[in-house]
Amino acid sequence: MKFNAYLLSVALLFGANVLSAQSNIQKITAFRKANEQDIIKEYLKLVAIPDETNDSANVLLNAGYIKEMLVKRGISNAELLTSPSANPVVYGDVKVPGATKTIIFYAHYDGQPVNPKQWSPGLKPFEPVFITAPIEQGGHIIDYKPSDAIDPAWRLSGRASADDKAGVMCIVNAYDALVKSKLKPTYNIKFFFEGEEERGSTHLADFLAKYKSKLASDLWIICDGPRHVSGKKMVSFGVRGDINMALTIYGPKRPLHSGNYGNWAPNPGLMMAQLLAGMKDDNGHVTIKGFYDDVTPLSAREKEAISKIPAVEPALKKDLGVAEPEGGVRPLIEAIMLPTLNINGMASGNVGALAANVIPTKAEAMLDLRLVLGNDVERQVKKVTDYIKAKGYYITDKDPTDEERTKYGKIIKISHDAGYNAQRTPMDLPIAQSVITAIQSTVAYPLILTPSSGGSLPLFVFEKALGAKVITIPMVNYDSNQHAENENVKISYLWEGIETIAALMQMK
Amino acid sequence: MKFNAYLLSVALLFGANVLSAQSNIQKITAFRKANEQDIIKEYLKLVAIPDETNDSANVLLNAGYIKEMLVKRGISNAELLTSPSANPVVYGDVKVPGATKTIIFYAHYDGQPVNPKQWSPGLKPFEPVFITAPIEQGGHIIDYKPSDAIDPAWRLSGRASADDKAGVMCIVNAYDALVKSKLKPTYNIKFFFEGEEERGSTHLADFLAKYKSKLASDLWIICDGPRHVSGKKMVSFGVRGDINMALTIYGPKRPLHSGNYGNWAPNPGLMMAQLLAGMKDDNGHVTIKGFYDDVTPLSAREKEAISKIPAVEPALKKDLGVAEPEGGVRPLIEAIMLPTLNINGMASGNVGALAANVIPTKAEAMLDLRLVLGNDVERQVKKVTDYIKAKGYYITDKDPTDEERTKYGKIIKISHDAGYNAQRTPMDLPIAQSVITAIQSTVAYPLILTPSSGGSLPLFVFEKALGAKVITIPMVNYDSNQHAENENVKISYLWEGIETIAALMQMK
Incomplete structure (x- = not known):
């Protein structure tokens, strides 16, 4: 443990306590070394x-x-x-x-x-x-x-x-x-x-x-x-708090030949892409109404602390192979101070060797919502649900019945875990x-x-x-x-x- | 085989040939019945x-x-x-x-x-x-x-x-x-x-x-x-002709904790959703530049034939559980006369029980392009590729190198089969x-x-x-x-x- 200028300034600020803490820690270190x-x-x-x-x-x-x-x-x-x-x-x-x-x-x-x-x-x-x-x-x-x-x-x-x-x-x-x-x-x-x-x-x-x-x-x-x-x-x-929302959008009841029915039968993969695409703008900003409204602002002390956190972005970019972070030049630590919406997973039909020329019957997505102070899990889920509703979706919590399929052009099943703040x-x-x-x-x-x-x-x-x-x-x-x-x-x-x-x- | 008014009108139009063909068919039917x-x-x-x-x-x-x-x-x-x-x-x-x-x-x-x-x-x-x-x-x-x-x-x-x-x-x-x-x-x-x-x-x-x-x-x-x-x-x-295009968009090199890195690390699922979403408008019309330009128009005779095809939409809607076809009221047969773009499959990370709170490393999609007379497989692929390029993507035909990842913010791998017209x-x-x-x-x-x-x-x-x-x-x-x-x-x-x-x- 060496005394540098920083530590000296701390010692001057807090006085003898720091120096006595220092000597106590030396005892702890000595005990550890011996054992x-x-x-x-x-x-x-x-x-x-x-x-x-x-x-x-x-x-x-x-x-x-x-x-x-x-x-x-x-x-x-x-x-x-x-x-x-x-x-x-x-x-x-x-x-x-x-x-x-x-x-x-x-x-x-x-x-x-x-x-x-x-x-x-x-x-x-x-x-x-x-x-x-x-x-x-x-x-x-x-x-x-x-x-x-x-x-x-x-x-x-x-x-x-x-x-x-x-x-x-x-x-x-x-x-x-x-x-x-x-x-x-x-x-x-x-x-x-x-x-x-x-x-x-x-x-x-x-x-x-x-x-x-x-x-x-x-x-x-x-x-x-x-x-x-x-x-x-x-x-x-x-x-942060966290809650996951599972979304399922429904297409035709059976997988359909994409030549015989494509561009007539609704494609649930496209519907899911269009629904998710609109949730964020090009700057990584969530466009869902009121998404950031209830966030408790950072205090001056918290802002100051954040400003002192060393930049990790250059190292992360290299390590992770990221050229352009979502949100552009915004530091990671600032993103962490905000509620998020992320796609953890997305699936419709098959890709790769299993892909077939079909209109799939459904498309699924798993959203991950991270919450910050001021957010509430139920409110956050409601914001996303209201957004989906405003896009013309009929919302259900189970697979649609034949009657619902006949009645509603856009059907989505939404389920979520309990989550926490x-x-x-x-x-x-x-x-x-x-x-x-x-x-x-x-x-x-x-x-x-x-x-x-x-x-x-x-x-x-x-x-x-x-x-x-x-x-x-x-x-x-x-x-x-x-x-x-x-x-x-x-x-x-x-x-x-x-x-x-x-x-x-x-x-x- | 009964002679109804329609057949009579055909007979009047084509004359004796039809009547002799009729009698020949009766012989075929008789032979089949006997054997x-x-x-x-x-x-x-x-x-x-x-x-x-x-x-x-x-x-x-x-x-x-x-x-x-x-x-x-x-x-x-x-x-x-x-x-x-x-x-x-x-x-x-x-x-x-x-x-x-x-x-x-x-x-x-x-x-x-x-x-x-x-x-x-x-x-x-x-x-x-x-x-x-x-x-x-x-x-x-x-x-x-x-x-x-x-x-x-x-x-x-x-x-x-x-x-x-x-x-x-x-x-x-x-x-x-x-x-x-x-x-x-x-x-x-x-x-x-x-x-x-x-x-x-x-x-x-x-x-x-x-x-x-x-x-x-x-x-x-x-x-x-x-x-x-x-x-x-x-x-x-x-x-119709047909060609499949396989798309892969790249996120971080490793799956990342969505809390620690979400909304900083680019999410390939969201990028794929945003890329695909823009390819069609709300009327099912493909927005890709020139997508319909080289279509050979239907002749008067072809248009007439189409107009006489019985409507199948009410039965299909019921059978398939479709309330609102893509493209609205356009009959299926009209959709079939056009080139199409469909998502056969889409995948990123996991959904359902396997879903995890991660930023996935990639998102994949399989596109199915049906071609009509006038279209050409290579031209059709180029239209889609140009669209993707115009969205700022760097296009490659293999997984990106570390150097490419450092250089380009949006990387997509495009591959396709030979296809045919x-x-x-x-x-x-x-x-x-x-x-x-x-x-x-x-x-x-x-x-x-x-x-x-x-x-x-x-x-x-x-x-x-x-x-x-x-x-x-x-x-x-x-x-x-x-x-x-x-x-x-x-x-x-x-x-x-x-x-x-x-x-x-x-x-x-």
């Missing part, structure tokens, strides 16, 4: 327990192992919270003498379903190994023995190594380091490790309702997701400022602060069910292949994550 | 020989059987014409003393690939049986014995029973009936039974080149396809008038005369390679399920087809 082989041993064991979210038997083994990790660290009240049909939550808490406020640390221990065949040769989802770099970028597997020194540039490969067992490891070991270094937490601490995030946190609301008083806190810290593309530490004060914590709340100060004390560069991530999590339930504030602190490397093959964590991110959480446990 | 059990026996045997077009071993058995059918009828020069990699053509000819002109009768004996599992219980593609009506409309299988009388309302079920072994049966038995009834053909007669129509007549041009002098004739009569929806006999003077024989040619008069003599209602069918066949090759005229005389019932499960022929259509062909063999 990193034990930490890695436990991490390897944890990643080796299969945890595909629908494999409840194995998921339960993970829960038991993590509960023991808490008990081993003196959290003797660790327990499994249960709800019917749900994978359990691993819970524990620590009352800190003199503390008046409570932070609850969230991570999840279940992983995405995985297809081992897609992994690079030598890598297996539940047989974690160290690699020098991603295999597809020329890395190789390290012949690691438990007594070997660990290079922080190495990566540990395995399903859920990043998403989100890294979160569990950072939280548990930060607490351990704190206690063993004789540093006192400033808040009461609770641990909440979910077991079904990867299947949509189906029972999260049930858990929050059932264990409302046990889960009472001032702040939820969500340890999940990757840090900024630049590699810098990041604090995200919100997530966005969540955003104001960056200028005192507790938000405390979080920023604590994490800032661990690094020598300005943190990346974002009012909201681009992605979605149902974090609004914490606010709604418990009245708690929520802030997300991502732990792992950007290129960790979350949800995909060859998932991995760069070890330096694990070490830095422990420091981050330890700093939060001592924040003022 | 129908033998005809059916042979038909059942022919349909029982599997003939899926890619099953060359079995296709060859069909060819041998049909050659023997010709020999049995005194056409001793019957032979198999060959070309490398091609299923053979069954050929034979009859020189008629005094005849100065030649008609060549075309049918094909190969069938579409078939999935027996899709057929109704009791029906098997290559075990032909009689049914009282389509099984799906409440028909049942008849326990037929070879000596039973045959009800002309019955249908014979089996793959290729309609498409196009019915054509072979009608041609061969018309000639047989003519000779055995001691009626003399007025033209030299040639027989041409193709063995690979169902895989695109891949070697037809090779055969026409190799056997150019053998195949010389004044007129090709194509016996293929279903008669008009009204059940009336039909003469079609042309077919339309064919149309003017209805007022003397030989066309002879055909009309001959077939009209077999029925008491006005024939359906159409300048062109909606579908496509590469009939232009006969004109191009041999300088011959081509007229299509469809043989079978409209609801014969050609290319599909439960294919069948209504026996009355077989009997009427024999009369039709016999009338053509004696036309003036």
